[in-house]
Amino acid sequence: MQPQHIIFLILGTVMVALLIWAPGMEYSIEESTLSFYRAIDELPAGSLVLVGADFDVENRAEILPQMEAILRHLMEPDRDLRIISISMWDQGPMVMDVFLRRIGDELGRTYGVDYVNLGYAPGVHTMIRLISHDFRGAFVRDFSGTPLDELPIMDEAGGILDIPMIVDFADRESGPIIYLEQVKTQNPQIKVLASINAASFPPLEPYLQSGQVDGAVVGLKGAAEYEELMGMEGLGKRGMDAQSVGQVLVMALIIAGNVVALIIARRKKGRVVG
Amino acid sequence: MGTRRLIPIIITATIAGIIFVGAFSGFGPLVMFMGVGMKWMVIIGGVAAGLGAVNLTQIHGRDFLRRRKEWWNSLALLVVMFGTIVIGIAFSPTHVIYRWLFDWVFTPLTTTMVSLLAFFIASASFRAFRIRSLEAGVLVGAAFLVILGRSAIGTEIWSGIPVIGAWIMDVPNVGGSRGILLGASLGGIAVFLRVILGIERGHFVG
Structure with a gap:
């Protein structure tokens, strides 16, 4: 067994143990997560919300805990918000469909009336621009093949410009940025919220600081924070405990490696001088 | 410059120019043309996916037929690709078989790669x-x-x-x-x- 295999074994064991044990660490809640939560809270009852499913399943470890907490917030029956979900990339709708239907059933929401999944349409920037005034510009049927005319929620939904809030679940910064470029430039009143994986967040931060993005839930920590705000116990908190300890373990190994390298270098130097 | 190169350049310059001027001027007929152009682009985007499948079939079909090195990987790719396409078209992406392939084959494979x-x-x-x-x-x-x-x-x-x-x-x-x-x-x-x-x-x- 090579030394790196021992490190991998320790790392894997620690992370799996913490996922099972879940000690329940406490996290400070970031301002961006609070802004995200408040924006949904302040949305008038009965409003339409566009939910983007702009992620690939490979990033599900971060995105799914975020989706679980945020969709529960959006679909609370008292809030009476109506959801239209679309996707600029092809894998998101498969996952979004399962989540919307499961949470919708649990919370007594009706498909086609309270929420709908229109699925994927190609074109990325162009597709979003096309549905500015009418969703029928790019979508004829929903993800299950039902014509839009048979879905009551689509009767009152014109295009994206008529919707007051966009919540984008994305694993690349280009998802929310496309909504800013193609939608918010046409109607600055529309709130754009980003629920994004941690690796994609740094390029999005300038947009958050400038106020163009109105709130952001970032990575597994964001999911854990949102669960805290929702009073939930979910995969976000559990995963964040494992991730935190895993990161500290890697840092400890880096420090140890540097100390050992320094000692070896000094010994070699001593031998040369001697 | 030959005609083969000149015609695409003229088409590109004309369409880009119309969309550029239309976006900044808001002039009715140009905006209408922009709408048509955008619909074309969405359709072309859909066709491009099909073109990708054709390209993959050509490359890996050739590798399989000529029994090139590790030809079985090409065969596996073609079987999986056409199997998924046929099931998706014959039924729908929400059908139980397609769902099963996505949930229990595609998702575990991609997540395993990222977990590593x-x-x-x-x-x-x-x-x-x-x-x-x-x-x-x-x-x-x-x-x-x-x-x-x-x-x-x-x-x-x-x-x-x-x-x-x-x-x-x-x-x-x-x-x-x-x-x-x-x-x-x-x-x-x-x-x-x-x-x-x-x-x-x-x-x-x-």
């Missing part, structure tokens, strides 16, 4: 964070502060760590990101002008 990153990152950071110079020391220090600042353990060690971690993300990170964004945007405008003026012709080759 945890181990690669551990190994790579071990090599990347060798402190051999002042710059490397600053990089390691900044990385540690950001990581600790975003975890519960950082707060437990010292309440100032999340503040410093947030400052690194909000000031140096945002400053750098803005610089890259501005540079990339200026580059994008330059490429746009080169394409519509016919100076950039790399996309005609191949």
Whole structure:
């Protein structure tokens, strides 16, 4: 067994143990997560919300805990918000469909009336621009093949410009940025919220600081924070405990490696001088 | 310049020019043309996916038929690709068989690949964070502060760590990101002008 295999074994064991044990660490809640939560809270009852499913399943470890907490917030029956979900990339709708239907059933929401999944349409920037005034510009049927005319929620939904809030679940910064470029430039009143994986967040931060993005839930920590705000116990908190300890373990190994390298270098130097 | 090159350049310049002027002027007929052009682009985007499948079939079909090295990988790719396409078209992406393939074949495979990153990152950071110079020391220090600042353990060690971690993300990170964004945007405008003026012709080759 090579030394790196021992490190991998320790790392894997620690992370799996913490996922099972879940000690329940406490996290400070970031301002961006609070802004995200408040924006949904302040949305008038009965409003339409566009939910983007702009992620690939490979990033599900971060995105799914975020989706679980945020969709529960959006679909609370008292809030009476109506959801239209679309996707600029092809894998998101498969996952979004399962989540919307499961949470919708649990919370007594009706498909086609309270929420709908229109699925994927190609074109990325162009597709979003096309549905500015009418969703029928790019979508004829929903993800299950039902014509839009048979879905009551689509009767009152014109295009994206008529919707007051966009919540984008994305694993690349280009998802929310496309909504800013193609939608918010046409109607600055529309709130754009980003629920994004941690690796994609740094390029999005300038947009958050400038106020163009109105709130952001970032990575597994964001999911854990949102669960805290929702009073939930979910995969976000559990995963964040494992991730935190895993990161500290890697840092400890880096420090140890540097100390050992320094000692070896000094010994070699001593031998040369001697 | 031959006609084969000139015609695509004229088409590109005309359509890009109309859309550019239409977007800035809001002139009715041009805006209407923009709408039609955008619909074409969505359709072309859909067709491009099909073109990709044709290209894959040509390359891997040839490899399989000529029994080139590791031809069985090409065969596996073709069987899986056409199997998924046929099931998706014959039924629908919400059908139980397609769903099963997505949930129990595609998802576990892709997530496993990404999960392995945890181990690669551990190994790579071990090599990347060798402190051999002042710059490397600053990089390691900044990385540690950001990581600790975003975890519960950082707060437990010292309440100032999340503040410093947030400052690194909000000031140096945002400053750098803005610089890259501005540079990339200026580059994008330059490429746009080169394409519509016919100076950039790399996309005609191949």
